[in-house]
Amino acid sequence: MVELDQSLQMLKDLTDAKGIPGNEAEPRQVMKTYIEPFADQIQYDGLGSLIAEKVGEADGPKIMVAGHLDEVGFMVTQIDEKGFLRFQTVGGWWSQVMLAQRVTVVTNSGEVPGVIGSKPPHILDADARKKPFEIKDMFIDIGAESKEEAQSFGVRPGDMVVPVCDFTVMKNPKYLLAKALDNRIGCAIAIDVLKQLKNEAHPNRVYGVGTVQEEVGLRGATTAAHVIQPDIALTVDTGIPGDTPGITEKEALSELGKGPQIIIYDASMVAHKGVRDFVTGVADKLGIPYQFDAVPGGGTDSGKIHLTGKGVPSLSITIATRYLHTAASIIHRDDYENAVKLIVACIKELDKEKVQAITLD
Structure with missing residues (x-):
């Protein structure tokens, strides 16, 4: 049996937890346990989404980093x-x-x-x-x-x-097998982002969010975004890879292990150009790998978040995941870690002037 480090133990606890839409109490408690040490406060919306806030500067821009708690x-x-x-x-x-x-x-x-x-x-x-x-x-x-x-x-x-599918580190330990990776991996990334920022100075208010009822209409994203009223939103979810037999490059280009996916278009949202260019610019500068993708038949929480209030510049950053919406899915650990690295780097570079420039792009 493979001995799990802290990150893998967290991912095991999140994915082993049981929580379909409207029944997210168990994964929500797991997320709370892991994110609370790195948050200044935790609150909830009326549907049960978890909102953990980490304040850099009290009057700084509000940056929402959201994954959804529910599983199919x-x-x-x-x-x-x-x-x-x-x-x-x-x-x-x-x-x-x-x-x-x-x-x-x-x-x-x-x-x-x-x-x-x-x-x-x-x-x-x-x-x-x-x-x-x-x-x-x-x-x-x-x-x-x-x-x-x-x-x-x-x-x-x-x-x-x-x-039923217990979290499993595969023979090649970079490959991780579990149920509910859609989208407990997004929750894990939100936790790790706040963890990485715990002792870092930045001029923002960061919200690590576990939304509810994404799989039945992006419902928790709607209510959580109304609570936060973010200035920028980065939604972290799972995406479709094209590296298994039978899939053509026309259908899907991404590969496991080649970096998080930057979603330029899906059925719920056209990616905000300013946020897209800012995020990929940070990745290029730091040498963090990423992949572009478009998913015309699906959507993420960004689809509701970007319509909140006067509008929220938003981008979906996804982790290529084999066998979505089944009992067992597979991700690559490097994609998980590079997504955390990228989002943390973006938050450190954001400030009021950058957010204003992105909004007007």
């Missing part, structure tokens, strides 16, 4: 007479990655193991076997013999269900 998962909607659970996806899922996956049902009285089941292919006709199995026809088997027994386990409609 499921919610129990029904218990049938034989004790099988019907469920609703919470966040985006592709049916082909779900069957036979182990899950944990989180109840008020404890955790219940289960597996996602379906009708076996052996009894399907030839045409049905050629088609992806529909989510509406799946169920969760928790080993209960009846509805009453399932209820005796503490299961009830509304309970959270999360996939």
